[in-house]
Amino acid sequence: MDLVTQLFPWITNGPLITVQVMSGLSVGMFLFLVSVGMSLIFGVTRIVNLAHGSFYMVGAYLMVTLVEILPERPWAFWVALLVAPLGVAVLGGVILGVLDNLSAAYISSQYRGAFPLIILIAVILFRPQGLLGRIEERTV
DSSP states (O other), X not given: OHHHHHHOGGGGOHHHHHHHHHHHHHHHHHHHHHHHHHHHHHHHHSSOOTHHHHHHHHHHHHHHHHHHHSOSOTTHHXXXXXXXXXXXXXXXXXXXXXXXXXXXXXXXXXXXXXXXXXXXHXXXXXXXXXXXXXXXXXXX
C-alpha cells in the first residue's frame, strides 16, 4: 500500500476523488442525453441531424449570458435555467421557419428538417458580415 501512495499521493484525498467521480458522472450523463437524443432522431427519421449539438451550445451560451446579466441573487440561476431553453426553442422555431421557406425549392422535403442550422452556419461562415450585414465594396 505504501508503494501505491508514493506513486499516487492523491489517492488518499477522499474529497478530491469524490469531486472527480461526481464530475465524471455529470459529464457522462450529459453525453448520454445528447447521444440518446441523436440516436432517437436518427432512428425515427433515418436522417442524421447535426443541429442538436449546435442548439445545446446556443442553450449553454444563453444560460451563461443570462446568469451574468441577471443580478446576483439566489433565484437568478433558476430564472436563467427556465428562460434559456425557451429562448433556444424560439430560436429553433425562427430558424426552421425562415430557412424552411428558403430551402423549399432546393432540398427534398424528406431532408429539409436536418438542414436549416447547417445552412445558417454556412451562410455565416461564407459571408463574414452576417446574414443582415451590409456588403462593403472593396476597391483594389
